[in-house]
Amino acid sequence: MADHFPQQAKQASETDKLLPHDSFSGSAFGTKCLGSKGLSYAQSYKDGRDGVAQCGGSRGDFSQTKRQLGLFSAVFLIFNCIIGTGIYATPSIILRSSGSVGIALLTWIVGALLASTGIAVYIELGTGLPRSGGEKNYLEFMYRRPRFLITCIFAVYILLMRSQAANSIVFGEYVVHSLSITPSRYNTRAVAFLCLTFCLLIHGVTPTVGLRLQNTLGLSKLVILFAIATFGMFCLTRVPGFSVDESYEMPDNFTWSKFWEGSGTTGVNAFATGLFNVLWSFEGYTRVNQVLSEVRDPVRTIQRAAPLAMLLVTTAYISVNVAYFAVVAKADMLGSGTIVAALFFRNLFGATAEKAVSIIIAISMLGNLLAGIFSGGRVIQELGREGVLPHSSFFASNEPYNGPLAGLFTQYLFSCILMLAPPPGDAYLVLVSSSMYSISMINTLVSFGLLLLHTPLYREWKWSPPFRAPKFVIIIFFLSNVFLVTVPFIPPVPGSRTYKHLPYWAHVAVPRRTSLEHVWCRWLASLIARAKRTLRYPYTTPTIICSICVGDHMSISSVMMSRLMLNLHAATDLGLYSTYIPRAAPDEMTDSSSSQPCRTVELDTLWTADLERSHPGPGPGPRISDPDSRILHDLGVPHPPPSPAPPRTAS
Known part of the structure; x- marks a missing residue:
């Protein structure tokens, strides 16, 4: 959707830098349409900003007389x-x-x-x-x-x-x-x-x-x-x-x-x-x-x-x-x-x-x-x-x-x-x-x-x-x-x-x-089972569920979801498991006059992309490549460094 509104996408990418990871700042599909730098999804309306009128359709679609209900x-x-x-x-x-x-x-x-x-x-x-x-x-x-x-x-x-x-x-x-x-x-x-x-x-x-x-x-x-x-x-x-x-x-x-x-x-x-x-x-x-x-x-x-x-x-x-x-x-x-x-x-x-x-x-x-x-x-x-x-x-x-x-x-x-x-x-x-x-x-x-x-x-x-x-x-x-x-x-x-x-x-x-409650249950059960196998500390099931639901800086659910949802066969029943995302990354959309077509990307690709953005690699802190180690790192749990590769021997 951001293809049609590159200026809003540019603003959203700037907002992303100010918001903590996993803040919900607009569309559920990652299209941040608020145009209010550094504000959360709810806070952006405190000053009268209407994200709907700023990010849907074309600019000419929203007349000044739109608010007609008294x-x-x-x-x-x-x-x-x-x-x-x-x-x-x-x-x-x-x-x-x-x-x-x-x-x-x-x-x-x-x-x-x-x-x-x-x-x-x-x-x-x-x-x-x-x-x-x-x-x-x-x-x-x-x-x-x-x-x-x-x-x-x-x-x-x-x-x-x-x-x-x-x-x-x-x-x-x-x-x-x-x-x-x-x-x-x-x-x-x-x-x-x-x-x-x-x-x-x-x-x-x-x-x-x-x-x-x-x-x-x-x-x-x-x-x-x-x-x-x-x-x-x-x-x-x-x-x-x-x-x-x-x-x-x-x-x-x-x-x-x-x-x-x-x-x-x-x-x-x-x-x-x-x-x-x-x-x-x-x-x-x-x-x-x-x-x-x-x-x-x-x-x-x-x-x-x-x-x-x-x-x-x-x-x-x-x-x-x-x-x-x-x-x-x-x-x-x-x-x-x-x-x-x-x-x-x-x-x-x-x-x-x-x-x-x-x-x-x-x-x-x-x-x-x-x-x-x-x-x-x-x-x-x-x-x-x-x-x-x-x-x-x-x-x-x-x-x-x-x-x-x-x-x-x-x-x-x-x-x-x-x-x-x-x-x-x-x-x-x-x-x-x-x-x-x-x-x-x-x-x-x-x-x-x-x-x-x-x-x-x-x-x-x-x-x-x-x-x-x-x-x-x-x-x-x-x-x-x-x-x-x-x-x-x-x-x-x-x-x-x-x-x-x-x-x-x-x-x-x-x-x-229609509610796909079996998908919810299997997803949550898989996350809990995976967390219990991966984490070396006796975390209880309620603690893991809270970690999954609260969604703060912990990436426990992001990592597990990107890998485990591929194994949930019930998820393939959803014909709606795709969405429209821009051809280019949001921070690359600087030309407000461009309008690129959208392509359909499966959700597991989006989850993986979110995971990579959450862990960009070299920078402050060690690069963590193993997903299980990422969980421990994000939770603040000490974990041993990866074992060095064995020295090569001359043949």
Whole structure:
């Protein structure tokens, strides 16, 4: 990628001389794009420098009006991403899992508190690394070894697991239903295809209009939710004109005996399932972190926008649930196959009002789709700017409409493929559930990495963001995501199979295979075994792991990785194990007008090159040629000098 920007590469080479070995100062692929001499990756943003705008695409791609998102737009970006169909359909699922109205409302409150811990975690990360990309930047910063592996995995994740296929199909189903047409596979997918095309064009060709429409839909959803809450309160307080029709069962959910009736009858497994669904109803609060390069005053804005959006969402969720219980009887909610919102409008305004629910949910899903495509396209653009994707300059560009049209089209293309290709049934359900599960895996890695940054082991990384989440909050968020990762392994109760022809854990297999956790485990095990064989001192396994992970001046992992990863046969499964690096070394690129083509180099070559740069040979200190001796030298362990060669004898 540095071929396209030789001036930045020259600055990076100068920065390299000032930074300690293994400092993370920009791209995960060694392209240091910050242009801030002597500053670390996080510190370079303290003075307002935006590495993204300085190292991606061409210089003409970044207009002065690029930072277009203010507080209002940031709030409704989060609000749009969170509010989908969950609040209209899941309350009956939560009630069935909880057993009583009281436990159901408590479950929603617990879910809101857990989501708030996630908000705190991502505010800290966003203020520490205020650039577009979101989780990509955080994972690169935290998990630097094996080099490039986490970035390649995230690229696969964002392309396959974060598609908008499922949301577009839901939009198509409700639009078709609102037109009094029987939904089928073909008409729902036709509407979904048109919706995706509309989102692509409005965000890619007219970004300003797309942003305004997105904000308008977010405001409309907020008004609709608070209107539902108001109607429910009117019914609860016996306001004339807002009473349940006599032909339907009268609710009695708020008397003390009825409020807790059924508590403790569903079991721990059912409660875990209910909490699982509540947490997913709050998913989407990380999207503003993915577009921070387009947010005005990002550090200040994210600290205000994220809590405000979460406050609006939590208030709306709790108020709407109270309204549902005020209008719909518990037995009707559990026994009917209709979504709760439809029962609400039917009980208050008659059967003809049920169609209004389809229109409301379609509006909600359109806002969700616009926000998802808006943020997802920017993440793909960041992957292009980092050199992860082929033809990086194409994906990094903002031309011709001053927006990431290439990134938006890539997400549109994958969403259309995943929408049209899988047949209905198990394959489609696995696709949707895999996307949800992969988000939990990413959040688990992010929260665990942030916990490590709060430990003394990582003090040399100088992690000092303007906002720091309390450590107990990070621990709670980490444990909640561990819960989400492990719950799918719990067998469902008899008679409630998730899939007809697949095991209940099928949706777990796809993201876990994509994460290549077996490569991580074998890599770490090989490093530990090699270190124990090489080092002549009784270092324990935790000590070696800390040496590998901390990544300070010790080259233990650099040496071992360059040799041992060649023996990890599982690593060859990655088709993404290559990247673009300059034809010439960074310090040789002095002509800012030159633009040389890139070539693809296998990662083992890059590891070996890094090793040679770390040990350049003659200079201060002895030249160390044997890799095992290099380990001992870098660790400061005394080791015997190499034995002199035996004298030659005359033949």
